[in-house]
Amino acid sequence: MYFLEHRAKLLDVAAFLDRIDRAEPTSSETDFRHAALMKAIQVMLDGQPQRAKRVLDLLSDAESEIPQSAHGTKGASGAVRSKSGGAT
Amino acid sequence: MKYIDPHVHMVSRTTDDYQRMALAGCIAITEPAFWAGFDRSSAQGFYDYYRQLTDYEPRRAALFGIQHFTWLCINPKEADDPAFARDVISLIPDFLKCGNVLGIGEIGLNKNTKNELIILEEQIALAEKFNQLILVHTPHLEDKRKGTRIIMDALSASSIDPGRILIDHVEEHTVAEVLDRGFWAGMTLYPDTKMTPQRATDVIEMYGSERVWMNSAGDWGCSDPLAVPKARIEMARRGHQMSLIDKVTLENPKTFLSQSEKFVLKE
Numbered sequence: 563m564y565f566l567e568h569r570a571k572l573l574d575v576a577a578f579l580d581r582i583d584r585a586e587p588t589s590s591e592t593d594f595r596h597a598a599l600m601k602a603i604q605v606m607l608d609g610q611p612q613r614a615k616r617v618l619d620l621l622s623d624a625e626s627e628i629p630q631s632a633h634g635t636k637g638a639s640g641a642v643r644s645k646s647g648g649a650t
Numbered sequence: 651m652k653y654i655d656p657h658v659h660m661v662s663r664t665t666d667d668y669q670r671m672a673l674a675g676c677i678a679i680t681e682p683a684f685w686a687g688f689d690r691s692s693a694q695g696f697y698d699y700y701r702q703l704t705d706y707e708p709r710r711a712a713l714f715g716i717q718h719f720t721w722l723c724i725n726p727k728e729a730d731d732p733a734f735a736r737d738v739i740s741l742i743p744d745f746l747k748c749g750n751v752l753g754i755g756e757i758g759l760n761k762n763t764k765n766e767l768i769i770l771e772e773q774i775a776l777a778e779k780f781n782q783l784i785l786v787h788t789p790h791l792e793d794k795r796k797g798t799r800i801i802m803d804a805l806s807a808s809s810i811d812p813g814r815i816l817i818d819h820v821e822e823h824t825v826a827e828v829l830d831r832g833f834w835a836g837m838t839l840y841p842d843t844k845m846t847p848q849r850a851t852d853v854i855e856m857y858g859s860e861r862v863w864m865n866s867a868g869d870w871g872c873s874d875p876l877a878v879p880k881a882r883i884e885m886a887r888r889g890h891q892m893s894l895i896d897k898v899t900l901e902n903p904k905t906f907l908s909q910s911e912k913f914v915l916k917e
Contacts, residue, residue: 563887564848612822614821614822614849614852615822615823618794618795618821618822618823619795619823621791621792622792622794622795622796622823623762623792623793623795623796624796625796626796628762628763628764628767628800629761629762629763629764630763630764630765631730631763631764631765632730632760632761632763632765632766633730635761638789638790638791638792638793639791639792640791640792641792642792
């Protein structure tokens with residue numbers, strides 16, 4: 563049960579990574595979201611329990627700072643830049 | 651089969667959806683006030699929205715035998731301007747007298763800012779003053795864990811019993827803390843950015859069925875107003891007893907919501 567649907571999801575991730583490889587880089591730096599995704603994949607392979615929780619923790623803002631206003635900020639991106647700790 | 655969808659934004663859905671939900675066994679919904687997908691330009695825009703939630707939408711739901719209840723607030727995404735937010739909050743006390751209003755919600759944080767937190771605290775105080783239940787929105791994606799903790803701290807600073815507060819949109823990294831601190835936890839079944847029926851069922855298997863409910867949060871985005879019955883099917887597919895399935899999709903919502911004297915189901 564569930565193998566075929568997760569086989570399909572796994573192929574989606576594999577194809578997504580292939581697509582990134584084929585794309586022309588717009589910067590010499592690795593996109594922080596791509597770096598976070600690669601770290602999340604490592605979590606899934608480490609054989610330890612609570613993978614879903616640990617992936618979510620990895621993708622979470624670990625900063626304690628609270629900005630005054632949201633003015634000028636963008637919507638949630640789903641991962642954090644290295645200074646926030648999550649995907650470092 | 652009967653179920654309650656305790657968090658769905660029907661103002662953004664078609665009448666067909668009410669019909670499909672009724673056919674799937676939905677007997678009642680509760681609809682929190684939320685962000686319409688764009689920022690409203692005046693407090694008057696909220697006044698009209700509250701009229702829609704307390705007058706028009708209950709009548710549309712009743713056409714299909716669904717009871718409609720609601721929650722009022724200014725949502726966190728439009729609460730980053732405190733002066734504007736206070737104009738909106740001043741409208742709420744009069745609407746709390748309406749027969750289908752269960753409490754204050756969905757309040758919370760969006761980008762975890764100090765301005766949002768000030769307005770969250772003021773709306774917690776409003777609930778405290780008028781003895782209202784609270785429904786909490788937690789931030790999306792990378793902001794969720796931090797925001798959920800800030801929200802719980804703000805709630806714990808009030809005198810409101812955590813058993814009268816439901817914290818929604820929990821995921822695997824927030825559900826344990828929410829339950830450990832005595833709050834109720836809501837799992838939102840949303841196709842891309844929140845939980846799937848499969849993951850929600852996993853959470854019930856790992857953390858139990860006490861003080862937990864499921865909802866669709868169906869709205870103007872890619873969402874599914876039939877997500878709750880689909881979760882029921884997922885639980886049945888795994889061999890869970892019907893009593894457990896009914897508990898998390900019918901009995902638990904009844905227990906929490908019945909803390910408001912306005913929540914009375916027609917039998």
